[in-house]
Amino acid sequence: MFLLEVGNLKENFAKYFSVEAAVTDELKREVYRVRHAVYCQELGYERTNPNEEETDRYDERSLQIALRAQAHGRIVGCVRLVRTDPDDLAAPLPFETLCADGIDRTIVDPALIDRRHVVEISRLAVLSDYRKRKGDSNSPMAISDEDLGTRDQPRFPYIPVGLYLGLLAAAEFHGIEHLFTLTEPRLARHLTALGFRIHLFxxxxxxxxxxxxxxxxxxEAMAHLPGFMQPLYDQMKDEIFRQYACETA
Structure with a gap:
């Protein structure tokens, strides 16, 4: 991996993107439109609809994170954190139903931890113009080995790192300790290569x-966050905490 030549990550990231907590109805609709473009129109995972917004019943209790492109100011990527049902904490999150028989509960048992501090990461989506591998029709966000660069031409995958740090900041604000997801093995491998702690179970x-x-x-993820990412995370955290504070004021 050849990431140490990226220079000042915080400043470089700010040239291209910003990450925001989607707390207003207007911003949430922008997120839903990105999801519709990727999940419905491009990949065909869900049906298209006249509103061109992809939503489901879990959005009512989800934290939405948005990635904005500085070049034109529009939302180009997103991810959400689905929280457990406050009226029925034992009710399964979507992944618990999809892979109920395949979970290795000796590593972690989602049913036995404090479910007030649990979320599922889902609906990760990036518009095709901003994905490195535009020909990869099976993934809403792809990272290839080339995205990590070479010794002579180092690169940095700003989009997945930005969204990952954004969801960690949202999780910190809301006291979330366990973030579950169903992930592509390739994506998990590349995020691990970037220094993030992701456990398959x-x-x-x-x-x-x-x-x-x-x-x-x-x-654990914060304790092992690569040092060169810490300034970017601190900046995102300040902004996202401010956005959540304004929401509750």
């Missing part, structure tokens, strides 16, 4: 391709 299932149940322990 079950067998692959077929869900829009092969997906493996995975978990991020937030405190």
């Amino acid at each position: 079950g067998q692959a299932v077929e869900h829009r391709g092969k997906r493996v149940p995975s978990v991020v322990f937030r405190r």
Whole structure:
């Protein structure tokens, strides 16, 4: 991996993108339109609809994170954190139903931890113009080995790193400790190569391709966050905390 030549990550990231907590109805609709473009129109995972907004019943209790492109100011990527049902904490999150028989509960058992501090990461989507591998028709966000660069031409995958740091900041604000997801094995491998702690804890299932149940322990992830990412995370955290504070004021 050849990432140490990226220079000042915080300043370089700010040239191209910003990450925001989607707390207003207007910003949430922008997120839903990105999801419709990727999940419905491009990949065909969900049906298209006249409103051109992709939503489901989990959005009512989800934290939405948006990636904005500085070049034109529009939202080009997103991810959400689905929280457990406050009226029925034992009710399964979507991944728990999809891979109920494939979870290795000796590693972590989602049913036995404090479910007030649990989320599922889902609906990760990036518009095709901003994905490195535009020909990769099976993934809403792809990272290839080339995205990590070479010794002579170092590169940095700003989009996945920005969204990942954004969701960690949202999780910190809301006291979330366990972040579960169904992830592509390739994406998990590349995020691990970037220095993030992602633990696979079950067998692959077929869900829009092969997906493996995975978990991020937030405190562990922050304790091992690569040092050159810390200034970018601190900046995102300040902004996202401010946005959530304004929402509750």
